[in-house]
Amino acid sequence: xxxxxxxxxxxxxxxxxxxxxxxxxxxxxxxxxxxxxxxxxxxxxxxxxxxxxxxxxxxxxxxxxxxxxxxxxxxxxxxxxxxxxxxxxxxxxxxxxxxxxxxxxxxxxxxxxxxxxxxxxxxxxxxxxxxxxxxxxxxxxxxxxxxxxxxxxxxxxxxxxxxxxxxxxxxxxxxxxxxxxxxxxxxxxxxxxxxxxxxxxxxxxxxxxxxxxxxxxxxxxxxxxxxxxxxxxxxxxxxxxxxxxxxxxxxxxxxxxxxxxxxxxxxxxxxxxxxxxxxxxxxxxxxxxxxxxxxxxxxxxxxxxxxxxxxxxxxxxxxxxxxxxxxxxxxxxxxxxxxxxxxxxxxxxxxxxxxxxxxxxxxxxxxxxxxxxxxxxxxxxxxxxxxxxxxxxxxxxxxxxxxxxxxxxxxxxxxxxxxxxxxxxxxxxxxxxxxxxxxxxxxxxxxxxxxxxxxxxxxxxxxxxxxxxxxxxxxxxxxxxxxxxxxxxxxxxxxxxxxxxxxxxxxxxxxxxxxxxxxxxxxxxxxxxxxxxxxxxxxxxx
Numbered sequence: 001x002x003x004x005x006x007x008x009x010x011x012x013x014x015x016x017x018x019x020x021x022x023x024x025x026x027x028x029x030x031x032x033x034x035x036x037x038x039x040x041x042x043x044x045x046x047x048x049x050x051x052x053x054x055x056x057x058x059x060x061x062x063x064x065x066x067x068x069x070x071x072x073x074x075x076x077x078x079x080x081x082x083x084x085x086x087x088x089x090x091x092x093x094x095x096x097x098x099x100x101x102x103x104x105x106x107x108x109x110x111x112x113x114x115x116x117x118x119x120x121x122x123x124x125x126x127x128x129x130x131x132x133x134x135x136x137x138x139x140x141x142x143x144x145x146x147x148x149x150x151x152x153x154x155x156x157x158x159x160x161x162x163x164x165x166x167x168x169x170x171x172x173x174x175x176x177x178x179x180x181x182x183x184x185x186x187x188x189x190x191x192x193x194x195x196x197x198x199x200x201x202x203x204x205x206x207x208x209x210x211x212x213x214x215x216x217x218x219x220x221x222x223x224x225x226x227x228x229x230x231x232x233x234x235x236x237x238x239x240x241x242x243x244x245x246x247x248x249x250x251x252x253x254x255x256x257x258x259x260x261x262x263x264x265x266x267x268x269x270x271x272x273x274x275x276x277x278x279x280x281x282x283x284x285x286x287x288x289x290x291x292x293x294x295x296x297x298x299x300x301x302x303x304x305x306x307x308x309x310x311x312x313x314x315x316x317x318x319x320x321x322x323x324x325x326x327x328x329x330x331x332x333x334x335x336x337x338x339x340x341x342x343x344x345x346x347x348x349x350x351x352x353x354x355x356x357x358x359x360x361x362x363x364x365x366x367x368x369x370x371x372x373x374x375x376x377x378x379x380x381x382x383x384x385x386x387x388x389x390x391x392x393x394x395x396x397x398x399x400x401x402x403x404x405x406x407x408x409x410x411x412x413x414x415x416x417x418x419x420x421x422x423x424x425x426x427x428x429x430x431x432x433x434x435x436x437x438x439x440x441x442x443x444x445x446x447x448x449x450x451x452x453x454x455x456x457x458x459x460x461x462x463x464x465x466x467x468x469x470x471x472x473x474x475x476x477x478x479x480x481x482x483x484x485x486x487x488x489x490x491x492x493x494x495x496x497x498x499x500x501x502x503x504x505x506x507x508x509x510x511x512x513x514x515x516x517x518x519x520x521x522x523x524x525x526x527x528x529x530x531x532x533x534x535x536x537x538x539x540x541x542x
Contacts, residue, residue: 022096022106022113026120030155030193031204033062033393037189039118039159040094040168041067042083053205053264053395062266062395064231067092068211069373070163070183071327072224072381078320079181079221081163084229095165098139099184099216104165115139118159121149123193136160140186140212152190152424153208160186164216178320182217190424198396201429202411207393208423212286215381225299225327225377226274226389228253232266232371241453242370243362244303245350250412251298252394253374256354258363258401258452258461258498265404266395269412270298271423273376274387286388287420300329300347300375306367317373327375355402357463363452390420396432400498407432442494443467446532448520451501455539458503462487464520465496466532473521474499484511487518503540513542 025044028035035051036044043050043065051063067083083092097105097116105116119131119141127133135141135149141158142150150156163181187209194204215221232255234242246253247267254267273296275283283293304316313331317323322332329347331337339346339360352359381387392415396407410432415423422428449463466472474488487499501518503511515537522532 022110022116024096024117026118026157028120028155028157028189028191028207030122030153030191031206032195033191033205033207033395035063035189035207035393037118037157037159037187038092039096039116040083040092040161041185041187042085042092043067051393053397060262061233062264063393064233064369064371066228066230067094068185068187068213068389069227069229069323070181070185070213070221070224071227071323072221072378074217074219074221077179078324079179080320080323081181081183081185082227082229082323084316085231093168093178094161094163094185095168096159096161098160098186099162099164099182099214102182102216104162105160106165107167116160118157119149120155120157121151122156123151123154125149125151142188152188154191154193156188156190158186158188160184162216182215183221184214184216186212186214188212192427194429196429198407198411198432199434200431202394202414202432203429205395206411206415209391209393210286211389213387213389215383215385218383220383221381223378224274224381225375225379226387227327227373227375228268228270228389228391229373230268230371231369233368234262234264234266241363241459242305242366242368243350243354244305244366244370244372245352245354245361246298246301246303246348246372246374247353247409247412248298248348248351250409250416251374252408252412253298253301253372254405254408255370256401256405262397263401263404264395264397265401265408266393267408267412268374269392269394269415270374270376270389271392271415272388272390272420273297274379274389276379284390284420287424296376296379298348298374299377300327301349302326302332302373302375303349303362304369304371306369326373327377329375355405357449365453365457392423443496446520446522446534448518448534448536450536451518451538455541457540457542460501460538461498462501462518463496463498466492466522467494468522469493471523472497473519475519476501477517477519478511479515479517484516511540513540515539 025036025038038044050065053062065085069082071080095104095106100108121132125132139160144150162184166180191207192203194201196204234257241257242255244255251270252267256265272284275293278294281294283290283295317326317332325334337346341360352361394411396404398404398407443465445467447465451460451462472488472492476485519535
């Protein structure tokens with residue numbers, strides 16, 4: 001309900017501020033991922049979300065909104081250009097169009113608002129496509145050696161927006177009236193054509209983003225950070241476990257899930273961060289090598305989800321000060337982040353590994369509205385300076401969440417191994433490898449894991465491993481010892497297993513709140529004298 005209410009407010013506000021032609025959207029639709037991109041940096045907000053993935057049934061939504069941030073200090077005052085939707089009704093502070101002669105385009109020549117749209121071109125397009133014919137070279141849109149619109153991938157969308165238009169900045173939010181900010185962002189989005197699974201072509205499920213960020217003011221931006229903000233939602237049956245995480249080794253912010261008929265992992269990878277001077281090194285800047293510089297990696301993240309689970313540290317930033325805190329690796333209120341698994345300070349929240357169930361993880365109810373900010377910085381942004389950042393959206397869908405995460409990471413490794421030109425202009429299909437059963441490391445012991453989430457409603461996962469072939473029985477009992485569910489009752493080979501338990505649908509039973517027990521019994525082969533039995537307790541709360 002929160003999103004539909006918010007939708008009405010945003011749509012009304014857009015009509016008040018701009019004409020219908022000023023804020024517009026166009027759909028990237030060349031492969032399995034469709035994105036409703038707006039010319040103010042975010043996704044078009046509507047009843048089905050901003051992005052959906054064709055490989056899932058019913059065009060299931062995977063992304064509700066997203067967009068870039070730039071934040072830093074001018075004369076010791078925090079300035080910010082941002083995309084973020086959340087009550088109290090802050091969406092995008094960006095205005096359509098570039099900065100022209102020191103003014104926001106919509107204030108300089110509002111009668112030209114149609115020019116400040118998203119431009120979309122495809123392979124084999126010509127002057128018959130109005131976006132091709134009117135390609136805004138004068139605004140910075142890329143061109144090839146013949147002076148024609150430059151195509152990236154098989155479909156390219158380009159737009160420019162800025163944070164210098166005071167009419168876009170409402171004081172009807174906790175941020176207050178933000179100062180205008182002479183930052184222009186040129187956004188390039190592209191993808192290759194294809195509708196194959198990752199096992200046949202990862203580029204059918206990848207979208208690339210490039211942001212060119214220009215300081216068009218007369219003052220330096222100190223301690224600047226680029227951030228990417230996204231609200232990822234899996235709109236699937238009985239799914240309220242949209243769990244955020246970060247892979248710091250690969251610079252991937254992502255969400256994963258374990259309680260639906262599908263268990264996707266949806267991530268964004270930072271391929272090339274902002275550049276800073278670094279003698280003896282080289283960086284990639286707009287696709288070309290820049291000597292004596294280096295690309296920054298992710299420097300911090302912030303994670304949020306619906307309702308904050310009653311804890312304000314899981315909420316998004318609602319003010320300039322809170323935004324400044326999370327950019328520097330703190331919680332919104334300025335307190336340090338302490339990794340509970342190491343008791344050490346960190347800039348990264350939920351950096352554990354769900355595949356191995358190690359490190360700092362969150363495995364409880366999150367509701368909707370889950371997402372993250374991923375920051376890269378700091379850097380100094382002098383007047384006239386240009387920064388450039390490249391990221392990619394890399395969702396994956398395996399047989400379960402572990403395989404989805406593994407495939408997402410494989411995609412990240414592949415993308416990081418390729419030169420820029422192969423990413424932007426290549427056509428060779430690349431694949432993720434399906435793990436062979438023989439390649440798996442077999443367990444050396446019998447283990448029954450604690451269910452997660454716990455407490456739970458209505459779904460929970462019970463994991464276990466067996467080190468010998470045997471007859472496996474996994475059953476659920478109430479406090480009186482009455483059997484209420486059979487989750488496994490068969491011979492199994494050595495390995496790791498997971499069983500889903502849904503109290504409302506399993507064997508047609510609807511169970512009341514309370515304590516339940518689950519018992520794993522393994523009767524190994526005749527060559528073994530060991531019989532394994534273990535029971536654990538779980539709590540159902542309705």
